[in-house]
Amino acid sequence: xxxLTQLSLYRGPKRLLHETDLLIFAGQKVGMVGENGTGxxxxxxxxxxxxxxxxxxxxxxNGLTIAHVAQETPATTRSALDYVMDGDAELRRVQAELxxxxxxxxxxxxxxxxxxxxxxxxxxAESRAGELLHGLxxxxxxxxxxxxxxxxxxxxxxNLAQALMCRSDILLLDEPxxxxxxxxxxxxxxxxxxYPGTLLIISHDRDFLDxxxxxxxxxxxxxxxxxxxxYSAFERQRAERLAQQQVMAERQQRQRAHLESYINRFxxxxxxxxxxxxxxxxxxxxxxxxxxxxxxxxxxxxxxxxKAGNPxxxxxxxxxxYGSRVQLDKLSLSIAPGARISLLGENGAGKSxxxxxxxxxxxxLAGTREAHANxxxxxxxxxxxxxxxxQDSAYQHLARIAPTATEQEIRNHLGGFGFQGDDALKPVxxxxxxxxxxxxLALLVWQRPNLLLLDEPxxxxxxDMRxxxxxxxxxxxGAVVLVSHDRHLLRALTDEFLFVADGAVKPFDGDLDDYxxxxxxxxxxxxxxxxxxxxxxxxxTARKDxxxxxxxxxxxxxxxxxxxxxxxxxHHKLEAAKAELVAQLADPAVYEAAAKDKLKTLLSKENExxxxxxxxxxxxxxxxEELDALSQAFEAQA
Numbered sequence: 001x002x003x004l005t006q007l008s009l010y011r012g013p014k015r016l017l018h019e020t021d022l023l024i025f026a027g028q029k030v031g032m033v034g035e036n037g038t039g040x041x042x043x044x045x046x047x048x049x050x051x052x053x054x055x056x057x058x059x060x061x062n063g064l065t066i067a068h069v070a071q072e073t074p075a076t077t078r079s080a081l082d083y084v085m086d087g088d089a090e091l092r093r094v095q096a097e098l099x100x101x102x103x104x105x106x107x108x109x110x111x112x113x114x115x116x117x118x119x120x121x122x123x124x125a126e127s128r129a130g131e132l133l134h135g136l137x138x139x140x141x142x143x144x145x146x147x148x149x150x151x152x153x154x155x156x157x158x159n160l161a162q163a164l165m166c167r168s169d170i171l172l173l174d175e176p177x178x179x180x181x182x183x184x185x186x187x188x189x190x191x192x193x194x195y196p197g198t199l200l201i202i203s204h205d206r207d208f209l210d211x212x213x214x215x216x217x218x219x220x221x222x223x224x225x226x227x228x229x230x231y232s233a234f235e236r237q238r239a240e241r242l243a244q245q246q247v248m249a250e251r252q253q254r255q256r257a258h259l260e261s262y263i264n265r266f267x268x269x270x271x272x273x274x275x276x277x278x279x280x281x282x283x284x285x286x287x288x289x290x291x292x293x294x295x296x297x298x299x300x301x302x303x304x305x306x307k308a309g310n311p312x313x314x315x316x317x318x319x320x321x322y323g324s325r326v327q328l329d330k331l332s333l334s335i336a337p338g339a340r341i342s343l344l345g346e347n348g349a350g351k352s353x354x355x356x357x358x359x360x361x362x363x364x365l366a367g368t369r370e371a372h373a374n375x376x377x378x379x380x381x382x383x384x385x386x387x388x389x390x391q392d393s394a395y396q397h398l399a400r401i402a403p404t405a406t407e408q409e410i411r412n413h414l415g416g417f418g419f420q421g422d423d424a425l426k427p428v429x430x431x432x433x434x435x436x437x438x439x440x441l442a443l444l445v446w447q448r449p450n451l452l453l454l455d456e457p458x459x460x461x462x463x464d465m466r467x468x469x470x471x472x473x474x475x476x477x478g479a480v481v482l483v484s485h486d487r488h489l490l491r492a493l494t495d496e497f498l499f500v501a502d503g504a505v506k507p508f509d510g511d512l513d514d515y516x517x518x519x520x521x522x523x524x525x526x527x528x529x530x531x532x533x534x535x536x537x538x539x540x541t542a543r544k545d546x547x548x549x550x551x552x553x554x555x556x557x558x559x560x561x562x563x564x565x566x567x568x569x570x571h572h573k574l575e576a577a578k579a580e581l582v583a584q585l586a587d588p589a590v591y592e593a594a595a596k597d598k599l600k601t602l603l604s605k606e607n608e609x610x611x612x613x614x615x616x617x618x619x620x621x622x623x624x625e626e627l628d629a630l631s632q633a634f635e636a637q638a
């Protein structure tokens with residue numbers, strides 16, 4: 001058993017681990033995950049005896065053989081086969097002792113040497129080494145070639161084969177798939193599944209981890225947190241854990257305050273009553289989340305917007321479009337300070353046209369656009385990502401619009417958007433879409449706008465950045481007009497929906513659930529109109545036939561529906577059983593020597609329940625896909 005107790009570990013001045021605990025049991029296959037620089041490789045060095053704890057205790061049973069992949073390959077003329085066989089240190093030691101005994105004509109030593117070689121399977125060692133080389137992609141005629149003839153990538157494969165050749169109790173693998181092709185990776189996965197010892201793997205290949213490991217250790221804020229299961233299981237469990245902690249607590253508190261403010265303002269107004277009721281329901285559904293801290297590379301907020309009067313911006317009897325083509329006609333719209341407006345409507349209905357017109361990028365075809373003297377617009381659209389200067393850095397972009405800001409102020413601001421240290425000084429040219437979007441948002445936030453016009457602002461953003469943007473917009477005191485397909489952002493931000501359709505913009509008195517129901521109804525109506533145009537298919541007889549067909553369909557899929565419900569019930573019971581086993585395995589008493597049999601039983605039951613869960617999930621997905629396909633086929637025929 002490998003044990004860390006209140007262990008602290010430093011690399012130079014940097015503290016990697018602080019008063020953390022870890023238990024790894026014999027035979028476990030453990031994936032080590034976490035951000036770069038959090039101490040994964042240093043923990044391997046500690047296990048190998050190359051580092052020592054700065055505080056706390058590290059213990060490992062005496063006499064264990066630890067194998068790892070060497071980072072350097074000596075320029076030796078030994079053959080690849082011999083080099084790999086060198087990984088079995090005991091084999092080489094016994095062979096050397098036997099040669100010495102033969103030179104001395106020591107009969108007892110010779111007999112002992114042969115007996116030991118028999119015991120360790122020495123006569124099959126060359127065959128084992130050959131199998132390793134073959135599995136890792138070495139052609140048979142290369143096995144006798146000297147190591148010096150192989151390139152760097154192939155030498156790393158030789159080092160991996162040498163580590164696998166070792167009859168080890170613990171195997172440490174740090175990014176073992178880096179120099180392998182797909183075939184070799186698949187072979188290695190199979191080999192590691194059959195490895196009888198304790199396996200610790202550092203890898204960024206999630207499929208590889210999913211197929212090999214049974215436990216996952218997460219390096220998280222100088223602590224080691226153990227999760228049962230492969231990498232995908234770790235992601236699910238951590239998401240569930242974070243959902244109960246501070247990662248959403250602050251945002252939800254702001255959401256509650258925002259919803260309560262809306263309810264208090266509008267629940268007495270008839271025109272807003274339905275939206276107020278929807279927010280009351282949202283408050284009732286919202287779960288209170290316990291406070292905890294979760295690191296994120298993004299942390300920013302909007303500065304206080306420039307003061308301006310009411311209204312900020314108005315359109316009167318406006319016609320919007322391109323050239324001579326009118327897309328939206330006779331539009332009147334007024335935007336007040338603090339308004340939170342989201343535009344709903346299908347693609348091509350005119351949402352982006354409206355945003356561009358409000359931003360002043362698209363001239364009116366008719367009517368008037370009046371802006372307050374102190375109006376300050378912050379406009380985000382996808383085409384603005386291409387307006388960045390490729391050879392300039394993030395720092396130069398911000399410094400250009402903030403000439404009086406100090407270097408530290410600029411760096412602090414960019415750091416909140418993930419541009420920290422030297423990253424703030426790198427040219428924009430090789431930036432990904434997400435990095436460019438973050439920079440455009442950073443520039444926009446700096447300028448203290450009192451009206452934000454956001455056209456799909458989350459398209460290139462990852463989940464961390466979306467959460468940071470949602471938090472910042474929730475606290476933002478200015479007005480917002482938003483176009484987005486991110487329903488989470490829409491729900492968190494919107495006070496008023498406008499429906500853009502059929503050349504007009506109208507208030508939508510409802511929430512997103514109502515809008516989705518409207519879309520479904522419009523689709524049904526479209527089908528009905530098409531049938532009516534085809535000749536009387538919307539008659540009473542047709543509707544009766546439709547109801548009969550729907551009843552027959554429900555009856556035909558009833559066995560499948562029943563099976564899905566049974567699988568869901570079974571899955572729920574297995575999840576409860578798994579949670580109970582995890583709780584029992586969390587009890588330190590179960591790892592005492594007297595409870596050895598109980599521990600073995602619990603681990604066996606845990607593996608059994610996990611296997612059943614996987615099977616049930618697979619069956620459920622297959623059945624659900626079948627039902628979805630049948631439903632779609634029925635709708636298409638209807």
